Amino acid sequence: MARKLAAGNWKMNGTGEHLAELENLAQGDLPEGVDVLICPPATLISRAADRAGDIAIGGQDCHAKTSGAHTGDLSADMLRDAGATYVILGHSERRADHGEGDADVRAKTEAAQAAGLVAVVCIGETLEEREAGTTLEVVGAQLAGSVPDGVTAENTVVAYEPVWAIGTGKVPTLDQIAEVHDALRADLVARFGAAGKDLPLLYGGSVKPGNAAEIFGVSNVDGALVGGASLKAADFGPIIAALAAS
Numbered sequence: 001m002a003r004k005l006a007a008g009n010w011k012m013n014g015t016g017e018h019l020a021e022l023e024n025l026a027q028g029d030l031p032e033g034v035d036v037l038i039c040p041p042a043t044l045i046s047r048a049a050d051r052a053g054d055i056a057i058g059g060q061d062c063h064a065k066t067s068g069a070h071t072g073d074l075s076a077d078m079l080r081d082a083g084a085t086y087v088i089l090g091h092s093e094r095r096a097d098h099g100e101g102d103a104d105v106r107a108k109t110e111a112a113q114a115a116g117l118v119a120v121v122c123i124g125e126t127l128e129e130r131e132a133g134t135t136l137e138v139v140g141a142q143l144a145g146s147v148p149d150g151v152t153a154e155n156t157v158v159a160y161e162p163v164w165a166i167g168t169g170k171v172p173t174l175d176q177i178a179e180v181h182d183a184l185r186a187d188l189v190a191r192f193g194a195a196g197k198d199l200p201l202l203y204g205g206s207v208k209p210g211n212a213a214e215i216f217g218v219s220n221v222d223g224a225l226v227g228g229a230s231l232k233a234a235d236f237g238p239i240i241a242a243l244a245a246s
């Protein structure tokens with residue numbers, strides 16, 4: 001069985017004072033049996049890692065190369081050196097804002113794994129694709145293109161985030177989540193065997209304290225990638241608790 005992971009993506013939110021929320025979470029009672037991850041902006045990784053206790057810290061992107069003339073970019077080694085142990089890759093906001101495609105995400109994932117980081121590879125359909133009935137085709141192609149060969153259950157996490165559910169308050173039905181997660185799991189097992197079975201599969205998109213428990217009850221949902229509700233310990237704490245209880 002896959003380990004349970006509650007992951008928070010702070011996106012482009014937070015300066016130093018926001019680390020109080022991380023400290024509140026780290027100093028509270030974190031339940032057994034759930035891994036907790038916070039991915040703050042890169043400027044906070046080092047300070048966050050110093051205060052995170054049992055909470056893992058991750059980046060939100062990395063370059064595919066290890067070093068060189070790439071102004072403004074960060075390598076996976078740099079994230080690791082700053083205290084990160086995970087990195088989110090291929091988030092739909094990166095795909096949309098920076099034109100990242102599956103081949104870019106795959107190369108970044110390989111770089112992250114080579115640096116010893118756990119890659120959280122994100123995939124998800126747009127509203128147009130959902131309405132056209134092509135969701136499984138789209139996410140299947142993204143999974144095949146973005147996840148490199150030879151991954152392990154320890155160095156890779158896959159997050160299904162329907163683009164239309166991110167930051168909108170709209171959530172797929174539980175049946176729709178189950179349909180996608182079951183299909184992704186079958187693809188992962190077909191390609192990677194035991195690693196594909198044990199690799200955590202997260203749902204992301206408008207996860208809140210009020211809907212977390214029912215989402216965590218869906219088959220093949222091993223946790224969540226949470227945006228807005230990860231910014232406050234008072235919101236993220238109950239989501240972590242709901243995952244532990246699932």
Ligand SMILES: O=C(CO)COP(=O)(O)O
Nearest residue numbers: 009166167205206227228
């Ligand atoms: O994009 C997300 C996490 O990566 C989800 O964001 P929200 O939880 O704010 O919808």
